[in-house]
Amino acid sequence: MIEVKNLVKRYGDKKAVNNISFKVEKGEILGFLGPNGAGKSTTMNMLTGYISSTSGQILINGTDILEDPKKAKSNIGYLPEIPPLYVDMTVDGYLNFVYDLKKCKLPRKAHLKDVCDLCKISDVRNRLIKNLSKGYKQRVGLAQALVNNPPVLILDEPTVGLDPKQIIEIRTLIKKLGKRHTVILSSHILPEIQAVCDRIIIINKGVVAADGTADEIANSLTNEHKMTLRIEGPTHTISDKALITDAIRAINGVKYVRADMEREKGIYDFDVETDGKTDVRRAINALCSEKGWNILMLQLSDLTLEDIFMKITTGEQYEGAINASSEMKPRINIVLDSGETTNSDNDNAGSELDDNGGVQ
Amino acid sequence: MGAIYRREMGAFFTSGVAYVFLAVFYVFSGYYFYNDVIQSGFTDASPLFKNMFRIVLFLIPILTMRLLSEEKKNRTDQGLLTAPIGLSEIVVGKYLAALTIYIIAESIIFVYAIILGYLGDVVWATLLGNYFAMLLLGAAFIAVGLFISSLTENQMTAAVFSMAVLFVCYLSSSFTDKIETKWLNDLVKELSFYDRYIEFTQGIFNLTSVLFYISAAFLFNFFTVRVLEKRRWS
Secondary structure, three states, X not given: OEEEEEEEEEEOOEEEEEEEEEEEOOOOEEEEEOOOOOOHHHHHHHHOOOOOOOEEEEEEOOEEOOOOHHHHHOOEEEEOOOOOOOOOOEHHHHHXXXXXXXXXXXXXXXXXXXXXXXXXXXXXXXXXXXXXOHHHHHHHHHHHHHOOOOOEEEEXXXXXXXOHXXXXXXXXXXXXXXXXXXXXXEEOOHHHHHHHOOEEEEEEOOEEEEEEOHHHHHHHHOOOEEEXXXXXXXXXXXXXXXXXXXXXXXXXXEEEEEEEEEEEOOEEEEEEEEOOOOOOHHHHHHHHHHHOOEEEEEEEOOOOHHHHHHHHHOOOOOOOOOOOOOOOXXXXXXXOOOOOOOHHHHHHHHHHHHHHHHHX | OHHXXXXXXXXXXXXXXXXXXXXXXXXXXXXXXXXXXXXXXXXXXXXXXXXXXXHHHHHHHHHHHHHHHHHHHOXXXXXXHOOOOOHHHHHHHHHHHHHHHHHHHXXXXXXXXXXXXXXXXXXXXXXXXXXXXXXXHHHHHHHHHHHHHOOOOOHHHHXXXXXXXXXXXXXXXXXXXXXXXXXXXXXXXXXXXXXXXXXXXXXXXXXXXXXXXXXXXXXXXXXXXXXXXXXXXX
């Protein structure tokens, strides 16, 4: 659906986007993740034809955006970082303008009604855009992108500045849209990307730093596979500890087991480390059901997206590539960060994450 | 193009720019109509047209100042430039909207003609010639204003700069006597918006002048498209 080949955007001497390539299949929800200034918006602006690339190629539905911009653009709905709203118009007037602007052929009344219903702005259709709240404005921006039902939706930080309830609503909406459209979504909010996207591309300093699902990226970054188990033993006494530890240790593929603290009365947590090749979860489940023990919790303590993000964007060196997905062969390619990042940059990136976490 | 045109027309009225433009235009044209035409005792409206040059000079930048500067400032240009339409459609749509308001303003002349009709015989050929000249002048000046609006994000900068440029167009003919280099003198004379306009008000219909104004309008609209195009690449 979207194919990007060796995309470069140069501003003077500075390369804002440096040789980015990726492919998005039909019906995929792709998340662009990266710190501020990483090149997310620049890439999106190039994908939508707002700015031109210095070199490289962008194919939207097989059409080159520079060769036949009108055709390529008619396939795209774009919500820029700041929604392009004319605040002196009513919602209805504005959407009608967009309808005409996009030379939409769908039945006007019914189509606009559908779009408004989908974005939940039907109740404000006759109000001036300048009088709407930020959340409504964002939704009008999304509605604008949806006019003419474009197969590709490109959304640049769609949830910025919204309250938590609105964020959840927009996310739900995007997920819904992902069933009918191919969606590219950018954000620097990690849980958002994790909640909504099928696949993630991490962009850092203008290059693709990682590409794959959250789990794939996490797996490629770590050799350790740990999990935490909470198992209810037979006796509810300290003797359970040794009994369960020994039983788990006997499972094939388990490297190390350690009984942890008593989390609930008479119930203990166990830290289990595996060799990374064998998935021992089923074996543990079988063991417990055979013995009549209850698993109250099983948590993989693999890298979270946040860890990955920090690891990649703060210049921690990592080398490695795995074949994760079947349809697109070596999709995972972790690019070595050149380590130019200064410590102060890292600190900034860190605090930003905290801020966003706070918003969540 | 139709969408852009309709939106701009709406925006002219919701923002009040159209009302200000029309009101000021009518006040001054009314003043000159009374003072230079009615008082003179002749039905020739040429003095009115002659004087309106100076008013048009200051009013057109009001009409064009926000056309493209505001889009850039509010980032609404992202919506336009990512829509499946060409840059020229955007520019021409906006241009025609401004021209329409200008024509609405200018057409007050026909009201004056009716008044003159009660007082004496209207020479329609001169009147229409003048009307046409003023239309050409506006067409060229609006293109200049629109072009300047594309260069900046600030409406006031666009307005002041446009006024300055148009004022130079007005003054240029007055300092031709002082230019001694012959070719430069000729050039300034040839490019004088004012001299060519005055010629019309004297009842001379010069086809080169018609082409001059039309070319100026085309050229500046083309420049505007180029500015938008270049912004993409830089």
